[in-house]
Structure formats: C-alpha cells, structure tokens
Amino acid sequence: MKKRLSTPGPTTVPESVLLKMAEPIIHHRSAEYGELFAQINQGLKYLFQTENEVLTFTSSGTGAMEAAVVNLLSPGDKVLVVRGGKFGERWAEICTAYGVQVEPLDVEWGHAVDPQQIAAKLEAVPEIRTVFTTHSETSTGVINDIEAIGQIVREHSVLLVVDGITSIGTHRFLPDQWHIDVAVTGSQKGLMLSPGLAFASVSQKAWEMVKSSNLPKYYWSFSAAKKFLTKNQNPYTPAVSLLVGLKKSLEMIQEEGLENIWARHQRHAQATRAAVRALGLEVFAKNPSNILTIVRVPEGIDGKLLLKTIRTKYGITMAGGQAALAGKVVRISHMGYIDDFDILTAIAALERGLKDLEWQLELGSGVTAAQQVLGE
C-alpha cells in the first residue's frame, strides 16, 4: 500500500531532498560546509522575507521557542502570551519554566485573537515589554492577524515574538514590515525537510534585549550563534545531513517563488474547505489557516476509528485532535510539498473512511467540490 502523510508536521519530504540527505557527510568546519551554510543563510533570509540574521539550531521547533525566551528575557520579567491553542500554551509553559511572569490572554479554541484585546492588555499592564503569539495555531487550525498585532505592539514600543513554525514558507509572512522581533520556525513544515532543525530571525531591537537578558543559556545562545554565523559556521556540530537537504529545499522554494507558494496554500485550503462543506461537515476554525483544515467529526462517528480506518485501509496518515479536541476532529494538512492531486487524494480518503463508518454521504461529492475550486 502506498503511504502518504497528511499531517501538519512532519510533512512529506520531496524525493530529491531525501536523496541529498543521503549524500556522504562533510565536515562542519570545512570550507565546503562554509559555502553550503552561506547559501543556506541567504535562502533563509528569503524564506523569512527579512533583512535580519536568521539563526539555525539543531533541535525541534520547540528549541527555537525556548531560545527566544532565554535570549530576550530576565527572571521576573512580565510578558503577554496569547493562549489560543496548544502552541500558544507552549510559550507560556516555557516562560513559566524560566521564572518569567506570564500575563495570559486566553482565546477560545477555534477563534483568532482580537488584536484590540492585546492593545487593552498592554495598556492595563504597562510592565509588559514582550508579546508572544502564534501565527498559524496548528492545534485549532486558526490563523492570527500578525500584521495588526505588529502595529499595536509597535505603538506600545514592546517586542513581538511569533511562532511561525507552520506559517513561514506557507502563509504570507513579512516580519520586517510587520514589526516582528523574533520569528521562529522548524524544518519539517513548509520547508519540506525532515525534523531536526529550527530557526530564529532576530531584529535589531531584539539584539538590544539580548544584551540585557540574564536568563541562563548555553546551547541556545543567540550571541554564540551570531558569532559563528559571521564565519558561516555553527557553535556546535550541526545536523549536517539535514542542512545539505535544506539547501535543496530552499532552492525549490526560491524556484517556485514565495508569493506562488502562499497562493498555492491558499487555493488548497479553499478547495479542502469547500470539500468539507460539500460533505456536510464543519470546519472547526472560525478564521482558518491555509496550512491545515480541521474537520469536526460528525455526531455518531468515532474520530479515532475514522483516523485509523483512513490510515490502515487507505495508507493516509491524518492527525487527530489535541487536548480537548482528542477524538473530535480530523486535522488534514495541506502544508509543504503538496499539489492539487494530493488534495483530491486526501478528500477521497476522508470520504471513503466516513463511508466505511456508515456515515451517509455521496461518494465523490467532496472530491467534486475540491476539483471545481482547483480547476477554476
């Protein structure tokens, strides 16, 4: 049986990238590596659409999130954290682990944060110097309006840190225009690479904060990464094989063009949502992200069994719900290395799985709705 991933990370890695990862290893202090890393660093600036340095860490995306916290803050600092899903909560957990005081802004799962609520919090609690939020919240399928948040944060002269783990390279994202000070991402999402690398862009204003931050740090030190970046190296042995693959995936992104990639994700999201609605199902998110569609499992259907059926009978791995959504939703990713026919395949498998569980639907109705959006 052919196996396919429709999960919001890891996403499918193109065959040409996989083969790059299988090339003989090179030494990370060699001139050859220096050239590779220089090209990667240019590619990362394009990916992030930034003039700022983009730092590379060998870790999962959570590592870059932790790096943002420990490099900007000091114990007792007060920060605003938007908690509208599992990944917003993660910012709060990391801050709390380091003795940073979290002023939470809780948002109902499935809804985007209202930027005016951030403004209100900043006015009510003037000690807040940094705002942490999530662009595309993968646990709820919601996209937040970072551009509007950036404007508010700028008016209040505070720093903005954004988890762009699933949005960078998939959603329109302009950190320099939107006043984002630190943006982080990981390799296994829009970058179409295996997991194991994480990245953080750092603004000039953020570098000023780094100087005064005194949370403990060693492996995550932005300053150490920056120092080695000037020599096109890393402080500690990086995941060389993943970086060789990264060069290739960045080339693919540059070739397709970010504007085109953003438009593709939007079109695929629209097609998937149209299919879901044509099947009489509900999209969970009120302000849905283009990287995944979260479908409410209809009454009377066992969500875990539905996922298992789709996986074992049709070879397609979709993701289930997290925390309170466990068993209640199916998360269908359309992020990364995806074309129109992959969208149709995912919808077709969803139809078949639902049919197998004896849910009433006309086979092909979802596929048709998607096909009509895609072929417009």
Place this chain on the structure above:
Amino acid sequence: MKKRLSTPGPTTVPESVLLKMAEPIIHHRSAEYGELFAQINQGLKYLFQTENEVLTFTSSGTGAMEAAVVNLLSPGDKVLVVRGGKFGERWAEICTAYGVQVEPLDVEWGHAVDPQQIAAKLEAVPEIRTVFTTHSETSTGVINDIEAIGQIVREHSVLLVVDGITSIGTHRFLPDQWHIDVAVTGSQKGLMLSPGLAFASVSQKAWEMVKSSNLPKYYWSFSAAKKFLTKNQNPYTPAVSLLVGLKKSLEMIQEEGLENIWARHQRHAQATRAAVRALGLEVFAKNPSNILTIVRVPEGIDGKLLLKTIRTKYGITMAGGQAALAGKVVRISHMGYIDDFDILTAIAALERGLKDLEWQLELGSGVTAAQQVLGE
C-alpha cells in the same frame, strides 16, 4: 577525487545508514514510529551497556551535556569539573552559565587526570556533590580512567557525570559497573550516524537528584523525556530521519558486537601510533585514546599547510589542533566505520603530505609499521 573523513566527528556514515536516512518520512506519533523507537531504545541500552533508561534528544552532543547540568543541579550547587581539554572546559562553561559553582581540577593538556587528585578535591571540598569529567578528551587525544574515578566517587557518595561522546561505542565503557550516574553521547561518533541526535543514560541515583533540581529547563527536561519514553515517543518532534538511520547503525553495532568493536578501535589505535613513531613523529597524548591519534607536527613544518595539502591533494580531511594546539598537531580519527585499509590510507596520506612539505621520510615506513601491527 575520492573524499574521505578522518575527523573525530562527524565520522563516516555507512552507505546503508545514509540510504535509511533517505527513506520517506514517517509520523512521530504513529504506531510505526513507536515500534522503531522501542527497538532503538533497546539498542541504546546495549550500546551504553546499561540497565538504566537512555534518553534521546534532537541536538548535538553539547545539548545532552547541558541537559545533564540542568536536570541534576540547582543554582549555587558546587561541582568538581575535570578540565583537561576543550571538552572538559565545556562542562565548566555550561555549569557557570547556569550559576553552578565550579571547583576546577585542571590537568595539563595531553595528560590523563590522576583519580587520586579527584579524591583529594572531594575531601578538601565536602560540599561537592557531583563530578563532571570526560572519558575520551578529543582535543588532547587522552583517555581518562573512568573506572578508577567511579570507584572514588562512589566512596564519597557523590554523583558522576561523564562525557562519553567519543568513547561510547568505541572504548570499553561500563556505566553500571563503574558507578556512572549520567553518561552522554552524540550520533556522529561511534554511532556512525549524521550529527543531530544526543543521548543521556540516567541512573536511579541521578533520578533522585532530578527530583530536587530546580535549574530551569523545558526542552532538556529528563522527566518529560522519561514520561514519553514509556510510550516509545518523544516530547517534541524528533529528528525522524536520523532515528531511522540510527536503528540501522545500532543493528550494525549489535551484529559486530561491542567487545569486537572496542578491540578493533584498540588495534587501529595501536597501528596508527606505531606508524607515527616509525615516521619519527610524536604522539601528543601521554595516555592515548583509541578513537584518535594526535600527532605533533614536526619543527619546521606548517601544520595548517600540512592539513590543507592532505585535504586538497589527497581528499582526506583530518582535524587540526584546538585552542593552544592550533597549527601544532594533526588529529587523525580512527573512530566509527573504519577498517584496516582506512588506517593504511590515512597513514599513506600523512606520509605524502609530509613529503610534499619536504620533510625527510622514507615513503612506506609508516604504512609498513601499521601493516605489521594490523596483520599480526
């Protein structure tokens, strides 16, 4: 030109492991991954020769070192750190970054630590509850007597943390018999894999320390890793492709057998040292490790030019000296995926490079000495 690595990490990755890394990615919350990770965890216990849990982190080896520090200690704790090279110094740097008080035991580069000096320090400074040291110190080519240190540490009821990054899977290493509480290693050394994974074994006594440690931690949390280990998962998305490769490299290690692998490294080290001496050169380390041989560059020869010649004319990357040894030594690794003929190749390239720089030697004399040891 064929390219070969004789560097002490990254080391050469077997072709069969590289190809595993190129397999289509699987999802880290799938049953398939759970089976893979369960097999890996069994293999890691064999590799470490321990009954304790071995935790996996997506990071370089330095990440696992930092994890050991932040999971065992609390601010203001006093620790003994053996500083006999760059990697011993790293323990001290990490501890200092976290506000841990370091009682250094400085050892002249090239010498092993005298275990009795550790005993004397522990008696002189009874507040010390933890000793940090390095098994094979890659910057100096020295192997330390961890078994003797373990005995002393046990008598003083303190914890022992060992950097086994280049020794685990290459040198005789028995953490349970030697009373090692935390041992760490990385993927790009004896494990014959690409860099990007790090591992830590944790003893029962160490888990007791974890309970009372209050240094801040999130990504490095031993407790989080242990909790997910019981489900054969990881707290955050792991470097899946590297883990798929790891399963293969662990199988290769189990097939060859650790005792045989240790013996092979010893024999290769003996052959390399014999060759170096036959060429009229000096081995830098007094108590040399089996994983690499550090050769003093003879008077009148430019060490950096020698390395460059060997790399550019003969395709072989060896490592130079670090810190005070820069330009003064050549570091020839014989760690990991190495056979007898790779040893001869490295010696032959060293001969050719020296000859090119007009150092007087009889071509073949080093190779012959090595060949005689290898063929015994």
